[in-house]
Amino acid sequence: MKFSIQPALPEDAPIILSLIRELAEFERLLDQVTATEAQLREQLFERRAAEVVLARAGTEVAGFALFFHNFSTFLARPGLYLEDLYVRPSFRGQGCGAALLRYLARLAVERGCGRFEWSVLNWNQRAIDFYERLGAKPLDEWTTYRVSGDALVRLAQS
Amino acid sequence: MKFSIQPALPEDAPIILSLIRELAEFERLLDQVTATEAQLREQLFERRAAEVVLARAGTEVAGFALFFHNFSTFLARPGLYLEDLYVRPSFRGQGCGAALLRYLARLAVERGCGRFEWSVLNWNQRAIDFYERLGAKPLDEWTTYRVSGDALVRLAQS
Numbered sequence: 001m002k003f004s005i006q007p008a009l010p011e012d013a014p015i016i017l018s019l020i021r022e023l024a025e026f027e028r029l030l031d032q033v034t035a036t037e038a039q040l041r042e043q044l045f046e047r048r049a050a051e052v053v054l055a056r057a058g059t060e061v062a063g064f065a066l067f068f069h070n071f072s073t074f075l076a077r078p079g080l081y082l083e084d085l086y087v088r089p090s091f092r093g094q095g096c097g098a099a100l101l102r103y104l105a106r107l108a109v110e111r112g113c114g115r116f117e118w119s120v121l122n123w124n125q126r127a128i129d130f131y132e133r134l135g136a137k138p139l140d141e142w143t144t145y146r147v148s149g150d151a152l153v154r155l156a157q158s
Numbered sequence: 159m160k161f162s163i164q165p166a167l168p169e170d171a172p173i174i175l176s177l178i179r180e181l182a183e184f185e186r187l188l189d190q191v192t193a194t195e196a197q198l199r200e201q202l203f204e205r206r207a208a209e210v211v212l213a214r215a216g217t218e219v220a221g222f223a224l225f226f227h228n229f230s231t232f233l234a235r236p237g238l239y240l241e242d243l244y245v246r247p248s249f250r251g252q253g254c255g256a257a258l259l260r261y262l263a264r265l266a267v268e269r270g271c272g273r274f275e276w277s278v279l280n281w282n283q284r285a286i287d288f289y290e291r292l293g294a295k296p297l298d299e300w301t302t303y304r305v306s307g308d309a310l311v312r313l314a315q316s
Contacts, residue, residue, distance in 0.1 A: 020231050020232065021278075023231060027238075029232065032232045033234075034232065034233055034234070035231065035232060035233060035234030036234065039234035039235070040234050043229070043234050043235065043236070047236075049227065049229050049236045050229035050231075052282045066229070066231050068227070068228060068229050069207065069226070070226060070239065070241070071201070071207050071208035071224070071226050071241055072227065072241075073178050073181075073208075073241055073242045074178065074182060074187065074190045074191045074192065074193060075190075075192055075193060075198070075222050076192070076193030076194065076197035076198050076201055077201065078201070078205075078207045081228065083228070083229055083230075089282060099314065101294055102313060102314065102316055105305065105310055105313040105314040106314040108310060108314070109310065109311060109314040114306060115304055115306035116304070116305045116306070116307065116310055116313075117300070117302055117303065117304045117305075117308065119297075119300040119301065119303070120300065120301055120303060121299055121300060122298075122299050122300065122301055123299070125231070128301075130305050131229045133182055134305070134313055135305055135309035135310075135312060135313055136303035136304060136305045136309075137303065137304055137305075137309075138301050138302070138303055139277075139301070139302045139303070139304055140280075140301065141278060141279055141280050141281070142277045142278065142280065142295050142302065143277065143278055143280055143298065144275055144276070144277045144296070144297045144300065144302070145275065145276055145277070145278060145289045145294035145295065145296055145297070146273055146274070146275045146294060146295055146297055147166065147263065147273065147274045147275075147292070147293055147295075148273035148274070149292045150273075151294075151295075152263055152266060152267065152274055152286045152291035152293075153267060154293060155259065155260060155263040155274075155292055155293055156260065156263040156264040156266070156267040157188065158258055
């Protein structure tokens with residue numbers, strides 16, 4: 001199937017929120033979603049805190065990717081970090097995920113990025129196999145730590 | 159010891175590069191550093207691709223942190239991502255790392271961030287113990303994948 005990939009527009013906020021909720025359900029994390037359409041519109045299209053591209057098959061939305069730039073200190077160059085990649089079930093296995101990743105890899109090269117990164121849930125073997133076929137390498141030797149919610153406020157006030 | 163923490167200025171580029179090289183040496187990754195002073199000046203102070211704060215004891219630079227904003231899709235809010243934290247050996251064990259982390263936690267709260275994150279090398283048990291005492295939790299269930307160099311160009315051209 002042929003997928004067309006384009007940057008999302010402000011009027012796409014409702015479909016972006018639907019896709020985020022579908023992704024969260026797949027990741028068994030739906031209880032963590034508090035995002036609203038208004039917040040997405042503000043953060044993505046006014047503050048430009050992240051960017052979204054949508055993949056369409058004809059007029060139907062098949063999937064999306066949300067990304068932003070990180071930074072490599074060692075290279076003193078930005079990188080491209082893919083926060084979320086999601087393809088709707090009925091469009092899977094038809095090259096939509098690969099098309100989104102290729103689009104972002106091209107964008108990373110055009111923008112002078114030294115690397116293109118994303119994270120995957122360790123139980124998602126289908127995704128892991130797919131990423132490794134595309135040439136991605138796991139950063140096994142690193143673990144990410146997070147402070148959020150009350151712990152973040154406590155650390156800020158300590 | 160009392161540490162004062164302040165945003166770095168363009169004239170700090172040489173000391174920032176020295177600190178990046180010291181950190182890379184500690185991480186056994188010095189061969190990966192290609193950053194130059196001119197690149198750091200451009201990326202940090204013209205393009206604002208990342209931010210740096212310096213910790214000083216009197217007039218001596220004791221350590222630094224380099225960070226940028228990431229984005230939580232589920233929260234539709236930015237996060238603060240600490241890319242590098244480094245304290246010079248002669249200033250360790252005196253609260254400099256904790257002072258830098260507290261400063262960034264305050265900044266994260268002030269800027270409306272939903273979370274504050276960083277990554278640690280799995281063999282750096284001293285750092286892991288320190289982060290867990292501050293309330294950070296490991297995101298054990300995730301692995302980061304990276305495409306860079308020739309593999310990135312290949313993916314972009316595929």
